[in-house]
Amino acid sequence: MKKLPKDFIFGGATAAYQAEGATKIDGKGRVAWDTYLEKNYWYTAEPASDFYHQYPIDLKLSEQFGINGIRISIAWSRIFPEGYGRVNEKGVEFYHKLFAECFKRHVEPFVTLHHFDTPEVLHDKGDFLNRDTIEYFVQYAAFCFEEFSEVNYWTTFNEIGPIGDGQYLVGKFPPGIEYDFSKVFQSHHNMMLAHAKAVKLFKEKGYSGEIGVVHALPTKYPCQLDNPKDVRAAELEDIIHNKFILDATYLGEYSKDTMDGVKHILSVNGGELVIEKDDFTILRAAKDLNDFLGINYYMSDWMKSFEGETLITHNSKGEKGKAVYQLKGVGQREFNVDVPRTDWDWMIYPKGLYDQIMRVKRDYPNYKKIYITENGLGYKDKFVDETVYDDARIDYVKQHLSVIADAIHDGANVKGYFLWSLMDVFSWSNGYEKRYGLFYVDFETQKRYPKKSAYWYKQVAQTQIID
Numbered sequence: 001m002k003k004l005p006k007d008f009i010f011g012g013a014t015a016a017y018q019a020e021g022a023t024k025i026d027g028k029g030r031v032a033w034d035t036y037l038e039k040n041y042w043y044t045a046e047p048a049s050d051f052y053h054q055y056p057i058d059l060k061l062s063e064q065f066g067i068n069g070i071r072i073s074i075a076w077s078r079i080f081p082e083g084y085g086r087v088n089e090k091g092v093e094f095y096h097k098l099f100a101e102c103f104k105r106h107v108e109p110f111v112t113l114h115h116f117d118t119p120e121v122l123h124d125k126g127d128f129l130n131r132d133t134i135e136y137f138v139q140y141a142a143f144c145f146e147e148f149s150e151v152n153y154w155t156t157f158n159e160i161g162p163i164g165d166g167q168y169l170v171g172k173f174p175p176g177i178e179y180d181f182s183k184v185f186q187s188h189h190n191m192m193l194a195h196a197k198a199v200k201l202f203k204e205k206g207y208s209g210e211i212g213v214v215h216a217l218p219t220k221y222p223c224q225l226d227n228p229k230d231v232r233a234a235e236l237e238d239i240i241h242n243k244f245i246l247d248a249t250y251l252g253e254y255s256k257d258t259m260d261g262v263k264h265i266l267s268v269n270g271g272e273l274v275i276e277k278d279d280f281t282i283l284r285a286a287k288d289l290n291d292f293l294g295i296n297y298y299m300s301d302w303m304k305s306f307e308g309e310t311l312i313t314h315n316s317k318g319e320k321g322k323a324v325y326q327l328k329g330v331g332q333r334e335f336n337v338d339v340p341r342t343d344w345d346w347m348i349y350p351k352g353l354y355d356q357i358m359r360v361k362r363d364y365p366n367y368k369k370i371y372i373t374e375n376g377l378g379y380k381d382k383f384v385d386e387t388v389y390d391d392a393r394i395d396y397v398k399q400h401l402s403v404i405a406d407a408i409h410d411g412a413n414v415k416g417y418f419l420w421s422l423m424d425v426f427s428w429s430n431g432y433e434k435r436y437g438l439f440y441v442d443f444e445t446q447k448r449y450p451k452k453s454a455y456w457y458k459q460v461a462q463t464q465i466i467d
């Protein structure tokens with residue numbers, strides 16, 4: 001029998017833009033996604049899950065289903081419609097009400113300041129490639145720390161890695177630029193500076209509560225362990241997605257291995273990474289101040305050597321086998337390995353989560369604790385009998401909880417798990433068809449229906465027993 005600790009958090013995760021809807025009311029400013037979805041996709045962020053109005057229902061359900069933590073993000077543009085300057089009081093009021101409801105329902109809010117939704121005004125000026133945005137982010141963070149003193153757990157950013165990748169490599173996030181490695185690393189670097197500055201400020205001002213960052217950490221394996229070229233391909237992929245930002249977070253600089261990899265990738269693909277004089281001083285000042293690391297983990301990848309031009313085909317409609325991912329000077333993802341994958345070509349490999357947790361413990365011993373802040377199965381759920389019999393999701397979550405228990409047993413300090421997603425939300429580049437929730441959302445009526453997984457999760461949360 002596998003069991004998780006008594007004080008373990010069994011949470012559900014959400015993000016403002018994917019859940020709230022209400023993009024045009026109560027003074028909210030535009031974000032780049034508003035325009036980008038209208039132009040490039042077959043859906044928009046309206047109505048999303050109408051969390052802006054339905055949150056009392058979602059939190060009531062959370063309480064009923066034993067969920068004792070929720071990841072929520074604040075929409076920066078609800079507070080500062082132009083990114084800085086004028087404060088929108090209605091936005092402030094909304095989040096106070098939302099947090100109060102969380103506490104009323106005994107669901108601890110873990111609050112993220114930025115979950116992919118930079119205000120459009122700042123995005124248009126280069127987003128985090130423009131260093132001014134770093135300062136505007138810190139001002140926004142400072143405002144939130146002061147205003148929302150009821151919050152106990154703060155996260156600066158959600159997934160600095162996938163933001164850079166989505167915006168400048170895959171090109172499926174606004175502004176939709178493809179294959180620009182120098183922008184990828186620059187965005188990662190600048191966002192890490194913003195994180196470090198916000199953390200330092202939080203600690204210097206002596207706010208109560210904890211602060212950390214959420215990184216997506218997909219594990220990278222070589223296809224053939226005895227092929228040095230495959231091994232190198234996996235190392236380089238790991239630098240792009242994981243090691244660069246982990247180094248920035250916990251070393252306050254980039255290790256020699258990391259920088260060698262970055263230089264190699266930029267020498268092959270062109271461009272540069274600009275690191276200014278004081279940047280490492282800024283990163284170092286925060287490296288030991290992170291109270292926790294959030295790990296989002298969905299998949300692992302198998303890498304093999306590749307000689308050729310970059311080509312990425314994003315599988316946005318869940319047509320299994322459509323994804324192509326090969327990077328010049330880096331390597332190629334091999335999907336044809338003996339591992340199950342989702343319709344969106346995400347390789348399901350729970351052991352990858354164990355390996356990633358143990359890697360953080362081994363390579364970054366100044367980490368204090370870990371929350372698994374996202375994990376879950378994207379699925380084309382079938383709604384029957386007013387529910388979804390989502391055994392595949394139960395199986396997925398069970399396997400991942402099980403390796404978390406193993407990691408704890410082996411000495412890692414993991415304190416909680418947030419299933420993505422609490423209720424169905426839309427997926428950034430895949431729409432409303434890719435569902436993850438414990439609660440099925442009828443997007444027409446906005447009614448919620450607990451799925452089979454919700455009943456299963458409740459039992460695990462109550463007993464801490466996984467199987």
Ligand code: BGP
Binds near residue numbers: 378426
């Ligand atoms: C993470 C994001 C979430 C969520 C999740 C699932 O990268 O933090 O916001 O979207 O992935 O991804 P997707 O919606 O692409 O399936």
